[in-house]
Amino acid sequence: MTRITVEGLKKRYGATRALDWVSFAVEEEDFFTLVGPSGCGKTTLLRTLAGFEAPTSGEIRFDDASMASVPPEDRGVGVVFQNYALFGHMSVAENVGYGLRFADPPGGVGKSERVAELLDLVDLAGMGERSPTELSGGQQQRVALARALAPAPRVLLLDEPMSALDAGLRERLRVELASIQSELGVTTVYVTHDQEEALAVSDRVAVMSEGRIEQIGTPREIYGSPATRFVAEFVGDNNVFEGRVVEVESGSGDETEGTGEEQESGDPGSKSTESRGQNGTRPTDGRTIVTIEVGEARFRARTAAEHAEAGERVLLCVRPEDLRVETGTKEEGTNRFRARVGSSEFLGEATRVHLDWEEQSILLRTTASATPEGTIELGFDPADAHVLEG
Amino acid sequence: MRGQLEDGLPWALGLGAAALLALVFYYPVATVLIEAVSVAGRVTVEPIVGILTDPFYVGWLARAITDPGTFGRALLEAPIATLTGSLGLIGFTAYQALLSAIACVALGVPGAYVLARYEFPGREVIRSLTILPFVMPSIMVAIGFVSMFGESGTLNQVLRALGLGEIEVLFTLPIVILAHAFYNAPLVTRVTAAAWESIDARRIESARSLGASPQRAFRDVVVPQLLPAIATGAVLAYIFSFMSFAIVLALGGLGFATIEVWIYNQVTQLEYASAAALATIETSISLGLTYLYLRYEASQEGIGEGGGGGRPLNRKPLFGSLTPTRIAVGGYLLVVGVVFVGPIASMIVASLTNDAGFTLANYDFLLSRQRTAYSFQVQPLDAILNSLLFAAGSLVLSVPIGTFVAIVSTRRFRGRKVIDALAMAPIAVSGVVVGLGLLRGLVFGVEVWGYRITVTGTVAIIAAHAVAAYPFVVRNLTPLLGGLDRRLTESARSLGASPARAFLDISLPLVWGGVLAGAAFAVAISIGEFDSTVILATGTESYTMPVAVERYLGRRLGPATAMGCVLLGVTSGAFLVVERFGDRGGLL
Structure with a gap:
């Protein structure tokens, strides 16, 4: 299987920089997801991998071969588009078999067997003679996947293949897609704007914004240890407090919570390169407790040593589900603050509460059956807080 | 931009099309312009x-x-x-075009109102029919008008039967203007109706909810969205009437000569120098007008587009209790009957009758070789055969040229606008000027490296027809090709298809309807082409049906109407093909 290496990729359209120095590698058989808001460059990146767009500069390699002068038809990529781009003047079987006009099927099977095999794989056996226009959206999506996979591509490229489907179907199909991908072991690059989808299906995720990669990591790393404010706010809900370090205590051994939290490198130049997390070099030592002043309040957070310098401006991130509603009048704990409940949304398995604190809006996610009202006391564990360079 | 243009195929095709165009359009027209500014080898x-x-x-x-x-x-x-008092030839040309444009708006806008705001059986058909005049041979329209408004035409027969005496309208300015209205008012109707139907009812409802009366909402919401469309239609009607030739020649005569007619007159007098000078002036004016029109059209893009979707206005039933508007609409439909249906119906009736009543003699005349005819007389069967030959020839030339131009013009690259303009220029250059250029440049011969190259009238006529026809192929194909989802061909490419293969397997089948529609247009344009053909066919055996019709028109109305009906049949056939395949693009 194929490893994809991208180095220093830039793409300009006139004055706009669609891609601005993008570098990353996708390991063999990996399910790699590019996620970001619309216009962040993720689709341009995918089209550049496919060979539909030529980069302004930089290099793409499949294994060790440079793709610079290789046209799309010779790259061995399978592409599934958001609208599937099925050939409406051909039957389902002709669509799936189209790539076999130019390459023999793998494993020495006949072309029609290969088509049947693929239709079987995507659960559309016997639908070959239909016109794609007669199929439902989900079926069309699976035809597109079968068509892309039929010539056994080295790389599978998926451009928002789920976004035209309704929510329930989307969730079912993404599970199917992930299982087909791991069964075939084809190196896959998946583009989506849906961060939930990205976390659900990927081996690794790259979060993009304005033509740059903000962070690359496993879904857990991206969620648990966002490298930048953008990642912290784009992936999942987050409460981000702007503050200043006022006190640093050296690492205390009695902290036992293993939240998997870790600290990012504070060097802004490393934003578009891989974060530390996926290199597997977790800082095991040097953890400190810092006290951060946010407006009038002071919060304590456990963090790595890099930020631990008094006076430094930092961002303190606390996930809504890590906020607790403090009941009773326990002793003055750390990280307590009183906020006024504004509105709340019942989500089924939990309730999302919007609160106001010091002219900042706060999100709380609670599974308590009673919706909080009035002014309530909130708190969080120092180990659940995440500190970013401000 | 390598991403879009890495494939050399479109370039090769484009260059081929460009070479052909240079040979059969740009070079001949250039010879006319050069002739206009040189006297005895001296630039002046x-x-x-x-x-x-x-x-x-x-x-x-x-x-x-x-x-x-x-x-x-x-x-x-x-x-x-x-x-x-004294407009002069050029002034008169502009003046009659202005009157024609006004007439087109007066006749066309009420039609748009009826089509956009009323529901009645056959509305869709009538809407489709508004494209018909576009493919109708102008000389056929002239026969229709002679049959309807001529000395012994339908109108005078009706007037006589009613004891109201006769009117003599042939060879007057009003009949020329009315014929131009026949030709171009449906165009005004078409664009105005489209604009009217695209008005989002919610905009009017918003205005009403904010306190506007129905009249006020019409003035503030509807009118501003209609005006650009009416202006577009009027400007096009003006340009077409300015360049009109066959209608003015047949219905106005030299007494109401326009620039076009006078160029033709000069050519028949062998006064090539003044014809060339006049042609240069006319081409400058028509190119200027077309340029202004395109600028205007570009500036109007996006106006009237609401925030997506939009709900069209409800249509009222056309038939119902008599209200003042319904009576007015009825009166309008009566005028439409006289101006549009009358000439066509009169032509058909005239072709099937003589003094003794029903007869097929006129059609018989078309198919029989006139043994008794003198050699200089026009043989109807030869004209029909020539027309078919030229139509086949121009089809073979214009469909590939048009397809290549359409492919190139849907690619994105620097300088595309220039290429587009050069490729579509033939629309803005009159057929008479193209004919004159081909006559002077190619038929009379050109010296290349000491050899004198000449082409025959037949080849020149086919070239002229192809030049007139291919822009219609481009117009039919470009929206379809441009609307093709590029991801379709990209999918094919990623599956291993070369650019050429992806075009043949994916793009071409999906735009095939446009190719057919373009081909139908090409045939209709070639069969009906008069302006350049009459110049190139002068004194040769290469006359076509329209040329024959013009020669019969003064003397023998019967055969002229019969041939007009043949032209009508061909035009209608082409129209049906266009209707069936024209607007159907990608299936997904």
């Missing part, structure tokens, strides 16, 4: 200045330039009489 503006200061051509403008004092006094004493 004399012929053009001569025309622009000659009262025969420019009317009072010449007097204003040569004798401003006298002219100024005359202008002060009787301004209107001075300005309209």
Whole structure:
């Protein structure tokens, strides 16, 4: 299987920089997801991998071969588009078999067997003679996947293949897609704007914004240890407090919570390169407790040593589900603050509460059956807080 | 941009199309322009200045330039009489085009109102029919008008039967203008109705909810969205009427000559130098008008587009209790009957009757070889066979050229607009000028490296027809090709298809309807082409049906109407193909 290496990729359209120095590698058989808001460059990146767009500069390699002068038809990529781009003047079987006009099927099977095999794989056996226009959206999506996979591509490229489907179907199909991908072991690059989808299906995720990669990591790393404010706010809900370090205590051994939290490198130049997390070099030592002043309040957070310098401006991130509603009048704990409940949304398995604190809006996610009202006391564990360079 | 253009195929095709165009359009037209500014091998503006200061051509403008004092006094004493009294040939051409454009708006806009706001059986059909005049041979329209409004035409028969006497309208300005309205008012109707139907009812509802009366909402919401469309239709009608030839020649005669007719007249008098000078002036004017039109059209893009979707206005039933509007609509439909249905119906009836009643003699005449005819007389069967030959030839030329131009013009690259403009210029150059250029440039021969190359009239006519026809192929294909989802061909490419293969397997089948529609247009244009053919066929055996019709028109109305019906049949067939395949693009 194929490893994809991208180095220093830039793409300009006139004055706009669609891609601005993008570098990353996708390991063999990996399910790699590019996620970001619309216009962040993720689709341009995918089209550049496919060979539909030529980069302004930089290099793409499949294994060790440079793709610079290789046209799309010779790259061995399978592409599934958001609208599937099925050939409406051909039957389902002709669509799936189209790539076999130019390459023999793998494993020495006949072309029609290969088509049947693929239709079987995507659960559309016997639908070959239909016109794609007669199929439902989900079926069309699976035809597109079968068509892309039929010539056994080295790389599978998926451009928002789920976004035209309704929510329930989307969730079912993404599970199917992930299982087909791991069964075939084809190196896959998946583009989506849906961060939930990205976390659900990927081996690794790259979060993009304005033509740059903000962070690359496993879904857990991206969620648990966002490298930048953008990642912290784009992936999942987050409460981000702007503050200043006022006190640093050296690492205390009695902290036992293993939240998997870790600290990012504070060097802004490393934003578009891989974060530390996926290199597997977790800082095991040097953890400190810092006290951060946010407006009038002071919060304590456990963090790595890099930020631990008094006076430094930092961002303190606390996930809504890590906020607790403090009941009773326990002793003055750390990280307590009183906020006024504004509105709340019942989500089924939990309730999302919007609160106001010091002219900042706060999100709380609670599974308590009673919706909080009035002014309530909130708190969080120092180990659940995440500190970013401000 | 390598991403879009890495494939050399479109370039190769484009270059081939460009070479052909250069040979059969740009080179011949250039010879006309060069002839206009050179006398005995010397570059001079004399012929053009001569025309622009000659009262025969420019009317009072010449007097204003040569004798401003006298002219100024005359202008002060009787301004209107001075300005309209002597327009000159060019002034008259502009004047009749202006009147024609006004007539087109007057006749076309109510039609748009009826089509957009009323529901009635056959509305869709009538809407489709508004494209028909576009493919109708102008000479056929002329026969229809002679059959309807001529001395013994339908109108006079009706008037006589009613004891109201006769009217003589042939060879008057009103009949020319009415014929131009027949030709171009449906165009005004078409674009205005489209604009009217695209008005989002919610905009009017918003205005009403904010306190506007129905009349006020019409003025503030509907009118601003209609005006650009009406203006577009009027400008196109003006340009087409300005360049009109066959209708003016057949219905106005030399007494109401326009620039086009006079160029033709000069060519038949072998006065090529003044024909060339006049052609240069006309081409400058028509290119200028077309340029202004395209600028205007571009500036209007996006106006009237609401925030997506939009709900069209409800249609009222056309038939129902008599309201003042319904009575007005009824009156309008009566006018439509006289102007549009009348000429066609009269032509058909005239072709099937003679003094003794029903007869097929006129059609019989078309198919029989006239053994008794003198050699200089027009043989109807030859005309039909020639027309078919030329149609086949121009089809074979214009469909590939048009397809290649369409492919190139849907690619994104620097300089595309220039290529587009060069490729579509033939629309803005009159057939008479193209015919003159081909005659002077290719039929009379061109010297290349000591060899004299000449082409026959047949080849020149096919070239002229292809030049007239291929822009219609481009117009039919470009929206389809442009609307094709590029991800379709990209999918094919990623599956291993080369660019050429992806075009043949994916793009071409999906735009095939457009190719067919373009081909139908090409045939209709070729069969009906008169302007350049009449110049190239003068004194040769290469006359076509329209040329034959023009020659019969003065003497033998019966055969002319029969041939007009044949033209009508071909045109209608082409129209059906266009209707069936024209607007259908990608399936997904």
